[in-house]
Amino acid sequence: MRFANATLPDGSRRDIDAKDGRITALSPSSSSAISGSDLDLGGALVLPPLVDGHIHLDKTLLGLPWVPNRATGSQVADRIEAERKVRAARSVPESETGANLVRQVLASGTLHMRSHVDIDNRLGLRNLHEILKVRERFRDLVTIEIVAFPQSGILRSPGTADLLEAAIAEGADLLGGLDPVGIDGNLDGHLDVLFGIAGKRGVGLDIHLHDGGEGGIAELLAIAARTKAAGLGGKVAVSHAFALGSVPTARAAEAADALADAGVAIMSHGPGAATIPPLLLLREHGVTVFGGSDNIRDAWSPFGNGDMLDRAMMIGYRANFRHDHELSVAYDMVTSAAARALGLADYGLRVGGPADFVAVEAGSIAEAVAARPQRKLVVKAGRVLARDGVLVA
C-alpha cells in the first residue's frame, strides 16, 4: 500500500510505502507515479500518531446524557466526594463509557495513551477490571498503559496499598500517587508505599501532584531524590506539578535540575485556572515534558474531548506560545516527548517503523497546533482507521 504525496513534519514531500504494518519506504514523491491502488494524500501534513500521556478512561461519562457537576467545593477532596456520588448513580459500566472515549480519541489520531484508573478501598479493583476490558477490546488499535491510581489517597484510604500492588499483579503497568502532603498529609509515608511497591514489582510511577508553592516543590524534590536512589530514572513522572509555575523562576530552575538529574518527567495538560509549569525552562534544563488530556467530561471537569491537537493548542495558549518554535514544543509534548515518557520503543515516522500516522490539512506543525484541523486520515498498521474524523472500522 502506498500513501502518496505526504508532507512530512520536516517539509519534505514523500510517498509512504507500507507493508505488513510497517513503513517499508519513504521516497521522494513523484506525482506521475501514482497508481490506482495508491491513496493520494494530496500534500497533507503527516504526523506520527498522537500520544495522550494522561487520561482517565474510567472517569469519563462520554456518551451518556449530560451529567451536571455537583461538587460542593473547589478542593480536590470535594471533587473526590462528588465523584463518589456520580459513580454510585451511574448505570452504565466504565468499560462502556471508556470505550466511547477510546473510539473518539482513535478518530482524532491518538494511538497511544496512559490512563490512570481509580483504586481505593471502596472501589477495590472494579475500575481496573473495567478498563482492562477496554484495553483488551482495542488491543490491536491502541496502546493503553494503565496506572493504578489511588484517587482517595493511600494512607487515608486504608487497604489501598495492598490494592495497588494487587493492581500491578493483575495488569496495571505503573503505580500512581496523589498529593502525598495535600491528600495523605504524610510525604514519606505516601512515598514509602509507592517506591516500596515499585522496587518490589519493577514498575514505574506517575504521581498526581496538585500541591502548589514551596510545599509542592519539596514534594517534587523528594520524588526526584527517591527516584535517583532507587535507580528508577526514566520510569517516573509527575503529573500537573502546578507548584513549578507558582514559585520564582530561580526556584523552578533548581527543581528542574533535580528532576532532570533524577530522570523524572513532567506532564501538563495546560490547566485552566491553576498555574502551568514553565515548560520551556523545564525543557532547557533537560526535563522530559509531555502532555495529556486529564479529565474529559467527567465528575471533575465538563471540558475536554481527547483530541491531542486541541490539547496542544490549550497547552500553547496557557503557556503563551506564539512563535512557531514554541508551538512545536506543544506538538512535541503530544507526540515524541510523550512517547518517550511512556517508554514507547516502537514510535515515529521512519523506514522500518510502524505504519501508523495521522494526516491533516496544515502547512506546518505550528499551523496544525494553532488551527487543530480535523483529521483527514488516521492510519494504523498501514490500514485506514479513520477518515475525516470518523472511524472507518
Added chain:
Amino acid sequence: MRFANATLPDGSRRDIDAKDGRITALSPSSSSAISGSDLDLGGALVLPPLVDGHIHLDKTLLGLPWVPNRATGSQVADRIEAERKVRAARSVPESETGANLVRQVLASGTLHMRSHVDIDNRLGLRNLHEILKVRERFRDLVTIEIVAFPQSGILRSPGTADLLEAAIAEGADLLGGLDPVGIDGNLDGHLDVLFGIAGKRGVGLDIHLHDGGEGGIAELLAIAARTKAAGLGGKVAVSHAFALGSVPTARAAEAADALADAGVAIMSHGPGAATIPPLLLLREHGVTVFGGSDNIRDAWSPFGNGDMLDRAMMIGYRANFRHDHELSVAYDMVTSAAARALGLADYGLRVGGPADFVAVEAGSIAEAVAARPQRKLVVKAGRVLARDGVLVA
C-alpha cells in the same frame, strides 16, 4: 417557514414559525403536525445568534498561507512593531482576509460582532476603509460595529486623535483606546482625547486595557469616573482589564462597584497567560461582562477561530467554571450579555424578534459550552445560512 422540534434554552420543545424575517410564533411542538415544507430540527438545542464582542477583522491573516509570529519580545510594544512588518509584507488587502473571517464566523453562528480597526498616523484610515467594505458586503447577514482603535497609542502617534475623529465621521461606531499609561504614559491626556471626541460626536468607547496591578485598577477607576461624569453609562466598555484579576478580591470588588455604578462593561476573551478578571464577582456587583475572540491567526496570536462556543469554553476553562450555572455565565457572555454591551436592540429568541438562531446537538446550555458541537444549522432572517458548519449561500 416552520422550524419544527426545536429545544429552547429553557428546555421547552417548540416549533419556530418565521415570516418576513421575524419569529411569528413559538408554539409547543406536535410532531404529528410536521408538513413537507417544515424543517425538522429533531430536538436540537436552539440558541439565539452568537455575539462576538471583540474581534480584529483587519488584523487576521485567515485564508493566507501560515505566517509565523516574528515579534522579538513579549511586550505590547514589541507586538505592535512586529505587526507593522507583517502588514508591510502582505499582498492581500484586509478586506479579503476580513471577509474570510466573517464567512467563517457566520458559519459558526455569530451574527453580530464588534470589530476594532487599527488607526495610527502611518496607516491613516486605510484599515477602516477596508473593513467598511467588509461591513457593506455582509450587511444583510451580520451586524458589524466598528471601533476606531489607536493600536499605536494616541499621544505617542501624533495626529491619531484627528484620525480617530475622522474615523467616526466616516462610519466607525465607537472610539477605542489602548493602555493610557502603559502605551501613552499619560492617563489624563489619553482619556481627554477619547472622552472629548466621544462627547462631541455622541459615540461610545471600548478601551483596550492590558495594564495590570494597581496601576491598571487606577486606570479603570478613572475611566469609570469620566464615564459617569460624561453621562456615557451603558456606552463604555473596557476590553481585557487583566488588572481585575491581579489584585486582591476586595480591591477588585471596589473596582467592580465603580464600574457597575458608572455603567462600564468588561470584555474578556479568556486570556491564555494573562490574569482573567473575576467574572462571577463582576457580575455579582452588577457589571455587564461579555466575551469576544480577540486576535485570530494574526501577528498577535496564532490561535483563535472565531467560534464563540469555542470561546465560551475557553473563558469557562480559564475561569475554572465547572458547574452548569457557571457554564451558563460563559454562554451569556457570548449571547445576551454581549448583545447588551453592543447595544443591540433587536436581539433574542421571542415572538416578534428576528428569526435568527443557531441549532446544535446538545442536551443543555452547559453541554453546548463544554462540548462546543458543530453548528447543525444557522438561520438568519428565517433563511438557512449555514448547515453543518458550512455556509449554504
